Amino acid sequence: MNPLSRTRALFCWLVLFCLGAAWIGRQEYVDQHERFFQSTSVAQRMLSQKTVQHEAVLATLAALSHPPSPERLFPSLQPAMPQLLALGRLPDGAWTGSAAEPPGLPGAVERARQLGRPVALPVDAAHYWLVAPSGWSLLLDARQLVPAADFPPGLANLALTVDQTPLRLLDKQPDETALGWKLALQKPLGAASQPFQMRSTRTLTPDAWPWKAWLAWGLASALLVAGAAAWQRSRAEARRQQEQVRLAAMARLSTLGEMAAGIAHELNQPLTAILAHTRAAERLLDDDEERPAVRHALLASAEQARRAADIISRMRALVQPSSPALREALDPDALVASLRFLREPELARQGIRLSWHNASPGARPLGDRVALEQILHNLVQNAADALAGTQGLRHISLEGGTQDADYLFSVSDTGPGIAADAMPRLFTPFYTTRAHGMGLGLALCETLAGSMDGRIAARNLSPAGACFTVSLPRAGGGS
Numbered sequence: 001m002n003p004l005s006r007t008r009a010l011f012c013w014l015v016l017f018c019l020g021a022a023w024i025g026r027q028e029y030v031d032q033h034e035r036f037f038q039s040t041s042v043a044q045r046m047l048s049q050k051t052v053q054h055e056a057v058l059a060t061l062a063a064l065s066h067p068p069s070p071e072r073l074f075p076s077l078q079p080a081m082p083q084l085l086a087l088g089r090l091p092d093g094a095w096t097g098s099a100a101e102p103p104g105l106p107g108a109v110e111r112a113r114q115l116g117r118p119v120a121l122p123v124d125a126a127h128y129w130l131v132a133p134s135g136w137s138l139l140l141d142a143r144q145l146v147p148a149a150d151f152p153p154g155l156a157n158l159a160l161t162v163d164q165t166p167l168r169l170l171d172k173q174p175d176e177t178a179l180g181w182k183l184a185l186q187k188p189l190g191a192a193s194q195p196f197q198m199r200s201t202r203t204l205t206p207d208a209w210p211w212k213a214w215l216a217w218g219l220a221s222a223l224l225v226a227g228a229a230a231w232q233r234s235r236a237e238a239r240r241q242q243e244q245v246r247l248a249a250m251a252r253l254s255t256l257g258e259m260a261a262g263i264a265h266e267l268n269q270p271l272t273a274i275l276a277h278t279r280a281a282e283r284l285l286d287d288d289e290e291r292p293a294v295r296h297a298l299l300a301s302a303e304q305a306r307r308a309a310d311i312i313s314r315m316r317a318l319v320q321p322s323s324p325a326l327r328e329a330l331d332p333d334a335l336v337a338s339l340r341f342l343r344e345p346e347l348a349r350q351g352i353r354l355s356w357h358n359a360s361p362g363a364r365p366l367g368d369r370v371a372l373e374q375i376l377h378n379l380v381q382n383a384a385d386a387l388a389g390t391q392g393l394r395h396i397s398l399e400g401g402t403q404d405a406d407y408l409f410s411v412s413d414t415g416p417g418i419a420a421d422a423m424p425r426l427f428t429p430f431y432t433t434r435a436h437g438m439g440l441g442l443a444l445c446e447t448l449a450g451s452m453d454g455r456i457a458a459r460n461l462s463p464a465g466a467c468f469t470v471s472l473p474r475a476g477g478g479s
Contacts, residue, residue: 013225020217028210029181039152040185040200047160047198048190050083050145054130054138055193057081058118062134074098085127086139099139102129109135118193122163130193142167142196156202160189166199173203180205236341243342247377250370327452329364329475330372332400332409339376339398352387352394354380359401365409365472367452372409372472375445375456379411379468382441385434386415386466405477412467417460426458445470 057077061067067089074087088097090109095101108121108131121129123139130138142162148170151158158170181204188195336356347354365372376398383396397412418426425431427446432439442456449456454472461467 009225009229012228013222016221016225017218020221021214024210024213024217028213029204032181032204032208033183035154036183036200036202037185039154040187040198042152043146043155043158043200044187044189044198046146046150051189051191051194051196053081054140055118055191058130058132058134058136058138061136062132070097083141083144084138085141088137088139090135090137097137102137102139105129105131105137108137109133120162120194120196125163125165125167128162128194143169145169154202155200157200159199159201161197161199173201173205178203178205180208240342240345243338247342247374250374327366327368330367330369331364332358332407333361335369335372335376336398336400338373339380343377343380347384347396350384350388350394352384352396354396354398356398357400359399360407363400363402363407364475365407366475367454367472371448371452372470375448375470376409376411378441378445379470382468383411383413383415383466386413390415402474402477403471405474406471407474407477409470409472410467411470412461412465414465417464418458418466423458423460427456 061073067073070087070089074084077087078084086097086099088095088099088101090101090105093106095105102121102123104121108119108129112119112131113133116133118130118132121131121137123129126143127139127141130140142160145160146169151170155170156173157168159166159168161167183202183204184199185201186197186199188197333356336358340354340356344354380396380398387394387396393414395414397410399410399412401408419433422431422433427442428439429443430439446456449470449472452472454470456468456470458466458468
C-alpha cells in the first residue's frame, strides 16, 4: 500500500470529519429534542394544573348551600387567581356577577348540564368563560394562567389555542423561518373542560449548534489522519529499504556471476592453449633418454591444466544465470509501480522526474519477474547517472507496448546520449564510461534478457537523450 499523499490525506480527513460531525450533530439534536420535549411537558402540566384549579373552584362554589353574591366573592378570589377577570352566576335565568352577562351563556349552561361538567365559552383569542352546570361562571385570561418567567428556560415559542387564533404565551424566537433545526410539539391541556391545544416550537439556530465539539473532533480527526499517514510513510520507507537491500544483494550476486563468467571466459582460452601446446611437445620429444621424465612432467602439467579448466568450468556453471524455471505473464503496471515506489523518492531528491505510460494496457510480457525487475532497475539507474550534472529538463520516461508478437519496455532519458565510439561496446563485459563503474550492468541486463528469450538494444534520441529497449515474448502473441 502506497503512503497517503497530501490530497488523499485531506480527503480521508474530510470523510472522517464529516462522519464524526454528523454523529455529533445527531447526538446534539437528540439531546436538544429530549430537553425540548421535557420542557414542553412541564409547561403543559403547569397549564393543566391551572385549568384543573378552575374546575375545583367551580365545584366548591356549587357545593355552597348559601353562597355569597359574585360581587362579594370576586375580590377575595382575584388575588389568588390573577387570571380571573370576572365572576358570575345564572341560578334561575337571572344573571348576577361582577361583569355583564356574556352572549350565549344560557346555552353554555344547558350544554354543561348535559355533559355533567364545565364547558368553555370563548370570548376572543385570550379570554373565555368557564361555565359550570350549577350556573357559576368564571371569566379567565389565558395570558395570565402561568407567568412567562415561570416556564422552563428551554422553551422558545409557546402558543395556546383558546378560540380559533393561537395565543402566544412565549415569543422568544419571533422569526420562525430562521436557519436551523426545527423542533415542534403539540399537546392538549389536561382538563376536559378546557382542552385547549398547546403548541411549543423552537429553532436550533447556528448559535446553538455544537461548534466546540465539532472543532475538537476536527482537531482529533486531523491528528488521527496525520498519525496514520506518518505510520504508513514509516512502513513504506521500511519496505522500500528492505526492497533496496534485496535488490542490492541480488545485483551483487549477479555482478559476481558476471565477473566470474568473464574471468572463466578469459582464463579458459590460455589454459586450453597450454593444454594443446603441452600435448604437442609430448608428441615432438625424440630424445630417448629424457623421454620418460619429460613425458611424465608434461603429462602432469597437462593433467593440472585440465583440472584447472574443469574447476573454472564448474565455477562458471555455478554462477552463470540460468534460464528461469518458470515464465509467467507479468503485469507491466505492477512491475513499474514497484519500481517507482522504490526509486521515485531518491530520483525526486536529485530533481529527476520518472513517468510511465502503458500503450497496451491489456498486454502481458512473458518472463521472470525478478530478472525483469533487475533489468529495469539497472536501466533506470543508468539513466539517472546520465542525467547527473545536466541542466534543464531532467526526465526519465518508461513506456510499454506491443510490437508484433513481442512486448517492449523502453527507458528514455533527456541526458547527453551515448557517444558514438561507446555504442558498439555497451554490452561488452567490463567496458564502462564511468570512473567508478565495473562495466557489468548492461552485460548482466543482456544476459538476463537472453535467458528469457528476449533482447535489449540501445539508441540515441534526437535532439538529445538515449533510449534502451527491452523486447520480450508477449503472452498469447504466438511463436
